[in-house]
Amino acid sequence: MTTLEFFFDCSSPWTYLAFTRIPAIAARADVEIDWKPILVGGVFNAVNQDVYERRANPDPRKASYYEKDLQDWARLCGIRIGKPPVFPVRAVSMMRHALAAQESGKLTVFAKAAFEAYWGALQDVSQPDVLAVVCRNAGLNPDAILARSRTDEIKDRLRQNTEELVARGGFGSPTIFINGTDMYFGNDRLPLVEAAINR
Secondary structure (H helix, E strand, C coil), X not given: CCCEEEEECCCCHHHHHHHHHHHHHHHHHCCCEEEXXXXXXXXXXXXXXXXXXXXXXXXXXXXXXXXXXXXXXHXXXXXXXXXXXXXXXXXXXXXXXXXXXXXXXXXXXXXXXXXXXXXXXXXXXXXXXXXXXXXXXXXXXXXXXXXXXXXXXXXXXXXXXXXXXXXXXXXXXXXXXXXXCEEEECHHHHHHHHHXXXX
């Protein structure tokens, strides 16, 4: 039986794109997605600190193309990706909320609402009042999700997911594994993911 794991952090625009596309791939292949919320900042701190230097000193040509590329993809996927005034955002509370939502069977609904709040509405998803609205938009009780997100169990699970990704060779979000060891990174690798599943 084929397994499909999706390690992700809602603070990445490329992850938002992949998040919108991976369900159709899984549905076509009749494969369940094992969603794994992580903290991508923790991954960067562990194995990919160069990303901070690139953000601080971007090449103007690459930066210009980056913006075009992102908007081309957003148009293709039918979503809106703007420029949040707070970037990078402190995502730890949001991703803990995601794990709490997962326990209620509403991880993907919460993640969709979080992606839309941050990348579409350009809201600061590190703020409790914004996360409360995200919860309500996902049909979740904000107070219950907040309380659960602050438990040691949820905090530990987010850390464990993040450490697991690093231990398995991951270096960013989204990272996808087919059958445990076949790793793919990034939105643009999804055709390769589907080809691997079909093999």
